[in-house]
Amino acid sequence: MRRVLAIALMTFTEAVRDRVLYTILVFALAMIGSSAVLVTISVGGEGRIVKDLGLACITLFGLFIAVFIGIRLVSREIERRTVLLLLSRPVGCGAFLVGKFIGLALTLLVNVGAMALGLVLLARMLEGEWTPPLLLAGGFAFLELTILTAFSILFATFSTPTLSTVFTLLVFVIGRLSRDLVAFASQFDSLSLHVTASAIYYTLPNLSRFTLGSLGAGGPLPSEATLLLTAAYGLGYLTAVLALATAIFQRRDFQ
Amino acid sequence: MDAIRCQGVCKDYRVGFWRRRVRILHDLELTVRAGETFGYLGPNGAGKTTTIKILLGLLHPTAGCAWLCGRDASRPEARAAAGYLPETPTFYDYLTGEEFLAFMARLAGLARSVAREQIPALLDRVGLSGAGSRQLRKYSKGMLQRIGMAQALLGNPALVILDEPMSGLDPIGRKEIRDIMVSLRKEGRTVFFSSHIIPDVEMLCDRVGILLGGRLARVGRLDELLGTEIDSVEVTLAGLPPEAAATDGALAPPLVQGDRVQLRLRAEAEVDALLRRTLAAGGRILSVVPHRRTLEEIFLAEVAERGRR
CATH class of the missing domain: 3.30.70 (Alpha-Beta Plaits)
Incomplete structure (x- = not known):
């Protein structure tokens, strides 16, 4: 466990020293802040605009961090061959990848946390009251992003950085739409369409489960059981993805 | 107990568009005894680095088995007794020499107090005591090779594996690395190093293996190979x-x-x-x-x- 934490800390250090991360964070906070401008040109529902836009920004910019920085940090270890030094110590492939994942998740946590706090403060300024459910929505957005981080690590173990980016973005898009895809397929009589839509739905993560946008905007709070089930689903899914990544990484030759 | 043992190790790579199978190592049988300095000699492309990577579990042999200090080399715990310096090593540019060694010490499983003792001593041993607080991006090639040697010696490993440790170094840098290798031999540690610089091998080794085209052509004590007869x-x-x-x-x-x-x-x-x-x-x-x-x-x-x- 000490070795995993050492790799996690190193990954976090490497990420926070990356200027790209700050560019993304500053841009995201600027976007969330600028949503206040929209309030001045809208009639009614000012708070809702800010919250919806803010939560969308958290997911979008969090996605940038998960995909671009996540893939870069793993691929760079392999390309620059620093991975040879790490794995020449008594460090297993699983420990290496889990360490990388924890370091990246920590980076995401700090950034999503900063964005969520910025959003909560902005909502407080506009509405005059605190909105704690926004933090819950931010928490589920973080869970969704950690699943995408696990996917970015999975793809980085066997493909190029460019392909890994494309694959992870595809997982995000399909994962967000998979429930709609099944609903769309059910309107047709085609068996193959049903099977394909169901296969996608059950194989790829159902990311729409983690979208609590309506909650942030004052919608109904999902039941405690639903929230716990969603959290368990997310944790289970990312564990499975990391296990698959480890199995692939263990078979890899480092030439 | 043997420090290194390879039994029937073969390694194939797939190359080209049609993924043609090319054999890099052919049925390698090799034993390195504990405490000896073994020179692994061969021209470029002979399979020296491939052998070393198999020993460290970085490559999977196509056939055969390898052991490090009696443990299956494919298992991470086998590497606990080994320190490794890769050929032309690259490190984390943004870390200082001390930070890098502290990180590697944690990976080696060293207690924080042990690492605190060993790091300044190792920096001194490789002649970098004044450069520990400098970022690695500001190190010269020779300094990088020496910090690489320092990380290989963290935890006082019984076996030190060095891949072309003298390559790219100037005569002074080569002498410094050679001196460290001599001191390792005096300390009773096993040193396995690959090289294509023959005088270095001749100067340092107890035994030599000559690898040609992925086959171990000759192996033996230096005096056995050279003979006592006057040529x-x-x-x-x-x-x-x-x-x-x-x-x-x-x-x-x-x-x-x-x-x-x-x-x-x-x-x-x-x-x-x-x-x-x-x-x-x-x-x-x-x-x-x-x-x-x-x-x-x-x-x-x-x-x-x-x-x-």
Whole structure:
């Protein structure tokens, strides 16, 4: 466990020293802040605009961090061959990848946390009251992003950085739409369409489960059981993805 | 217990568009005993780095097995007893030398207090005691090689594996690395290093393995490989006309410089006869130097032999 934490800390250090991360964070906070401008040109529902836009920004910019920085940090270890030094110590492939994942998740946590706090403060300024459910929505957005981080690590173990980016973005898009895809397929009589839509739905993560946008905007709070089930689903899914990544990484030759 | 053992190790790579299978290592049988310094000699592309990576679990052998200090080399715990310096190592540019060593110490499983003791001592040992707080991006190539050596020695490993440790270094840097390797031998540690620089191997090793085209062509103690027999004798004479120095046993025509004649003879008996003739003719004997086969000659002969096959 000490070795995993050492790799996690190193990954976090490497990420926070990356200027790209700050560019993304500053841009995201600027976007969330600028949503206040929209309030001045809208009639009614000012708070809702800010919250919806803010939560969308958290997911979008969090996605940038998960995909671009996540893939870069793993691929760079392999390309620059620093991975040879790490794995020449008594460090297993699983420990290496889990360490990388924890370091990246920590980076995401700090950034999503900063964005969520910025959003909560902005909502407080506009509405005059605190909105704690926004933090819950931010928490589920973080869970969704950690699943995408696990996917970015999975793809980085066997493909190029460019392909890994494309694959992870595809997982995000399909994962967000998979429930709609099944609903769309059910309107047709085609068996193959049903099977394909169901296969996608059950194989790829159902990311729409983690979208609590309506909650942030004052919608109904999902039941405690639903929230716990969603959290368990997310944790289970990312564990499975990391296990698959480890199995692939263990078979890899480092030439 | 053997420090390193390879049994029937083969390694294939897939190359080209059609993923053609190419065998890089052929049925490698190799044993390195604990406490010895073993030189793994071979030209570029012979399979030296492939062997080392298999020993460290970085490559999976196509066939056969390897053990490090009695443990299956594919298991991470086998690497607890080994330190490794890769060929042309790259590190984390943004870390200082001390931060990097502290990170590697945690990976090696060293307690924080042990690491705190070892890091300054190792920086001193590799001649970087003044540069520990400098970022690695500001290190020269020689300094990077030395910090690489320092991380390989963290935790006082019983086995140190060095892949081309002297490559790209200037003569001073080479001497410093050589000195460290000599001190490791004195400490009783096993050193396994690959090289294509023959004088380094000849100077440092107890035993040598010559790898050619993925096959272990020769392996043995240096004195066994070089032999004790005198290969030839170089005689330098003066005050003697060249025709008087003519002998059937010369390996090459005499080299004449002023009144000096230099000859290279094969047999000792011919040397005795020549010396007697020289003294009888009033000439002088300037030097008689016996020559044994060098590792370089053996190596080149093996390469030439393989080329003929």
